[in-house]
Amino acid sequence: MAKRLVVIGGTAAGLSAASKAKRNMPELEIEVYEKSGYVSYGACGLPYFVGNLIHEPEDLVSLTADQLRTKRGIPTYIHHEVTAIDRVAKIVTVSNLDTGDRFERPYDALVIATGAVPVLPPIPGIHAEGVHCLRTVESGIALKARVQCGAKKAVVIGGGFIGLEVAEELALSGVQVTLLEGEKRLLTFLNEEYAAEVERTLSAGGVSVHTGCPAKEIILQSGRAAGVLGADGCVYDADLVLVAVGVRPCADLARAAGLALGYKGGIVVDEHLQTSDPSIWACGDCVQMRNLITGEPCYVPLGTTANKQGRIAGGNLTGEDGCFRGVLASQVTKVFDLYIASTGLSMEQARSAGFDPACTAITKGDRASYYPGGGDNHLYLVFDRHTGRLLGAQGIGTASVAGRINVLVAAITSGMTVSQLNELDLVYAPPVAPVYDPILIAASQALKKVDKK
Amino acid sequence: MAKRLVVIGGTAAGLSAASKAKRNMPELEIEVYEKSGYVSYGACGLPYFVGNLIHEPEDLVSLTADQLRTKRGIPTYIHHEVTAIDRVAKIVTVSNLDTGDRFERPYDALVIATGAVPVLPPIPGIHAEGVHCLRTVESGIALKARVQCGAKKAVVIGGGFIGLEVAEELALSGVQVTLLEGEKRLLTFLNEEYAAEVERTLSAGGVSVHTGCPAKEIILQSGRAAGVLGADGCVYDADLVLVAVGVRPCADLARAAGLALGYKGGIVVDEHLQTSDPSIWACGDCVQMRNLITGEPCYVPLGTTANKQGRIAGGNLTGEDGCFRGVLASQVTKVFDLYIASTGLSMEQARSAGFDPACTAITKGDRASYYPGGGDNHLYLVFDRHTGRLLGAQGIGTASVAGRINVLVAAITSGMTVSQLNELDLVYAPPVAPVYDPILIAASQALKKVDKK
Known part of the structure; x- marks a missing residue:
């Protein structure tokens, strides 16, 4: 049985795994390493933080790293990136991003819960200042600062849930919003009629929606984003640009460690959330999932799944035999009153x-x-x-x-x-x-x- | 195959049966007889009509008898009571309640959808003026008239859904309401804690709730209800009294015709909603039901079941083979904001x-x-x-x-x-x-x- 557990990633999946393992086995030594400055936060609330319906970043946080240590007995380190996994020696290399120090930590059991990273379309200017993504609390703070410092015009690239939620929140904040979607309709998993109704609702709320119009270039002025060139040849002015065309599994660490990767580069796990290495579990937005109806591999990164998988992984590494059978890709949001x-x-x-x-x-x-x-x-x-x-x-x-x-x-x-x-x-x-x-x-x-x- | 269908009862079950039969077999001759003055009405909306959230009785009506005849081709007669069924001759006797005329009508297929009648506790004064039930549109009009003519105090006898809904609506109308429930808690199908929360919500809304306190006597003044004596020995003053202690199947006609009756006197039907006479179907609040989990007979008179059963009965008498498998007793209401x-x-x-x-x-x-x-x-x-x-x-x-x-x-x-x-x-x-x-x-x-x- 494991005596030392290392968890890579301190949000939904990672902390669910750590908490469940600790409950099952109080004597287990656990360390959680989180690259960003926040743990245990509700990432799905970020659009509403940007829109100031939620005021402080701390409002999104259930437990801080300090509270995890003192209240749950789970030492948790922010600004700590795990940079390598030595599967033979069962050692991870950790980098303290504040000090630059590097150190090694042994594990008996390892949980990889590295989440996902935003996909950036390979267009000119995509890395310029003024181009935002929304994924971490820090990215939310940066976006909100731009809004609160008086941004007047925004272009949102991508008409998925995040794009729609942010477009709504920006519009409600008084920003003039243009939404560019490369596909012929918003929310491509919806039927055409419903997608059209979503588009009408956004338009009625003041969002200018352009479908079938992928972004071709970020237009720069003095080195920072000042607009977006659409495939329709128009330049849409912007004080800020949000890129929300989707995410992909953050699995570079797993790849470098030689773990099997699958659909869309997600870490391959079995129903017990065990990877191709029996000492390593993976869960949340970094893993390949299975569709519950078809049994086929899929990738549906959602907070619900991350929490459930984390709990199951944490249980299994302490001797339980839990299964995560798959996903239906159930999702919900609201746009204005729809x-x-x-x-x-x-x-x-x-x-x-x-x-x-x-x-x-x-x-x-x-x-x-x-x-x-x-x-x-x-x-x-x-x-x-x-x-x-x-x-x-x-x-x-x-x-x-x-x-x-x-x-x-x-x-x-x-x-x-x-x-x-x-x-x-x-x-x-x-x-x-x-x-x-x-x-x-x-x-x-x-x-x-x-x-x- | 049936050529002439007679339907007894013109609300949910009866009209669902008639409409379905007509859709399946346009050449079928159908007559619907309804004792009251209204057909095709939403009885579940009556408490909200009393509270004037719904203004006119007609607002509760989907189709009038005239519209059923002209738009659906279903001759429908209000104020017509079927008083006897001759199962051998396949003839019903109908009484025109307006004229007193009696006549006979032949049938090949008969649907009994006579609904339910309020249970009246056998206490002194229960039949006095000022004692109301809420079941038909007419009973709703009478109750609302009393409220709108300035009733100041009401006693509601019975803490089921109807009692609670009317208590809420009366309180919101400015009437001082006392609710007497004989059992130890309201809504006895709920667990104690939830029932207590319902009671707190009613109290907070201004309803004075007394549980474990069955009504013992209607106190009369000049021959009309002026209060209710509770089992606690108190007399609760009232300009109006609503009795809502439940309903029982209205199956006298079926009994007189020799059809088998079962649990709580409901007409016994099989899964196809056929009675013990293969030419007669029965559906809605007048029949015995089965619990879907236990398979045991039960009686849960609800509009949802009545509509579904009516549709199945109407289909089956035109040659379909539909089944009504049973009920879970699923129900919902709201009391104030709960x-x-x-x-x-x-x-x-x-x-x-x-x-x-x-x-x-x-x-x-x-x-x-x-x-x-x-x-x-x-x-x-x-x-x-x-x-x-x-x-x-x-x-x-x-x-x-x-x-x-x-x-x-x-x-x-x-x-x-x-x-x-x-x-x-x-x-x-x-x-x-x-x-x-x-x-x-x-x-x-x-x-x-x-x-x-």
Whole structure:
């Protein structure tokens, strides 16, 4: 059994692993090394910190490195980068970024939770001053400083969740925002109609959206970003540029140590989150995942998965036998007053996975029609045309759409057909739902497209 | 195949059956007879009509009898009571309540959807003027008239959903409300702690709640209700009294026709909603139901079930083979700003059904802790101590609790264990949920109480 655990990375996955291991085995000696200046922070809250809905960076932090040491007995070091793993000697090399000191630490068990890094499109000017990403607390502080120092115009490159959330927050902060998306629509995992509604919502909120328009160049003035040249030939002026075209696994350390890497360069782990080296576990945004429906490798870096995987890895390295079976890519956000949620496969993904999928889209109020207030839920189901098995779901509308997508998460996970979905005894009361819940309306419509035997 | 369909009852179940049958078989001759003056109305909205959140009785109505005839081709008669069924001759006797005329109509297929009637406790004065029930639109109009004519004090007898909803609406209308509940707690299907929180919420809203205090007598003045004597010996003054101690199946007609009756006097139907007479289907609040988990007879009169059963009955009598498998007793309401939802078995019910149940209760914010706004979700799970199978769930808190109980509806229906629940890939974003959704927190706590093998 392990006596010394080293954890590389001090956010969701790494600290979940460390905390779980410590709970299971209080005598375990643990050290956590975090490259940045913050540990245990809610990275998903960064857009709202930029928009000043959350005031201080410390508000995002659950436990500081000091508190982890004193309250949890987990010595945690910020500004410490692990630069090498010697798997034979079971030693990591650590660099103190404040002092420049280097030292070595032995381990019996190692957890790699190095997370992800933003993808930077290879265009001129991408490394210039005034070009931001949003990933660490420091990157949030830098972006917020720019906003609070009076930035008037921003270009957001990338129409994924982070791009949309920041675009919203910047617009609400009074910044004039242009959003450039290279694909033909925002949020490409959504169906076209819903993506168009998201675009309308952003436009109504004052964000100028250009789809099918990848950024070609960062235009510089006196060496710093002053605009972005789009593929449409237009230059969009900017005091600040946010690049949010996605992230990739931060797996250089694992690669250098000779660990197997897989899909999109994520560290290959088994269901127990063990790497190709049985003394090394990996979890969170740095690992390859599996889609729960198709069993195929995928990469869906999310805080929920990172926390769950960390807990399982921490349990397993102390002798448990936990499994992480895979992801559905369930996600949610809001843009202004429009909530957007999704789980499972899109039509394209379902086809690629060998299904013969059908889909249906419905719109239904989220309360009894006669009850005041409320608004619409739009639900879109993807299902197998022959078996009726539910494969995916997307929803936009009022806040209640999140709960409805979660019902469909449970349905997909348990292998339900749309016929079984149609029979669910869901709750009803006029202030909360219509008598036929939007889920049941969607299921009954879907049922019509399933082959009759 | 049937050529003539008679439907007895023109609300949820009856009209769902008629509409479905007509869609399937346009040539079918259908007549719907409704005793009251309204068809196709949302009975669950009546408390909010009383509170004037919904202004006109017509706002509760989807389609009038005229519209059913002209738009749907379904001749529908209000103020017409079916008084007898001759199963041998396949003839019903109908009484026109406006004219007193009686006539006979033949049928090939008959749907009984006579609903439920309020239970009246056998106490002195219960039939006096000023004592109200809330079931039909007419009963809602009468109650609202009393409120709008300046009723100052009300006593509500019964602390179920209807009692609570009306108490809230009366209090919000400026009426001083006393609520008497015979059992030791409100909403007896809830655990004690949650029931107590509901009671606190009502009290904070100005409703004076007395549990363990059944009504003993309606106190009359000049022949009309002026107060209620409680089992505590106190007389609670009242300009109006609402009796809401539950309902029972309205099955007198079925009984007189010799159809089999079951639990609580509900008409016995099979999964196809066929009665003991193969030409007669029954659906909605007048039938005996089955609990989906235990398979045991039960009686849970709800609009959702009535609509679903009606649709299945209407389909089956035109040659389909639909099944209604049972109910989980899923329900939801709100009292002031507290949402209350429940599904499946309580601890008591689980024990009675032969399980060895355990339970767990958790409280968790419904958003990331650092995201402003939001409030708590309190979730309570009932599960089998040995297998971990989820058996029931209760929730109180913010509006999002309804969606979470619906996730647990799907989980219970598919036979999930709390371990499987703990693995669900639920959506997360700071404005919508914490990274560990309350459902996952509850599941992980429950898991600790499941026997390790």
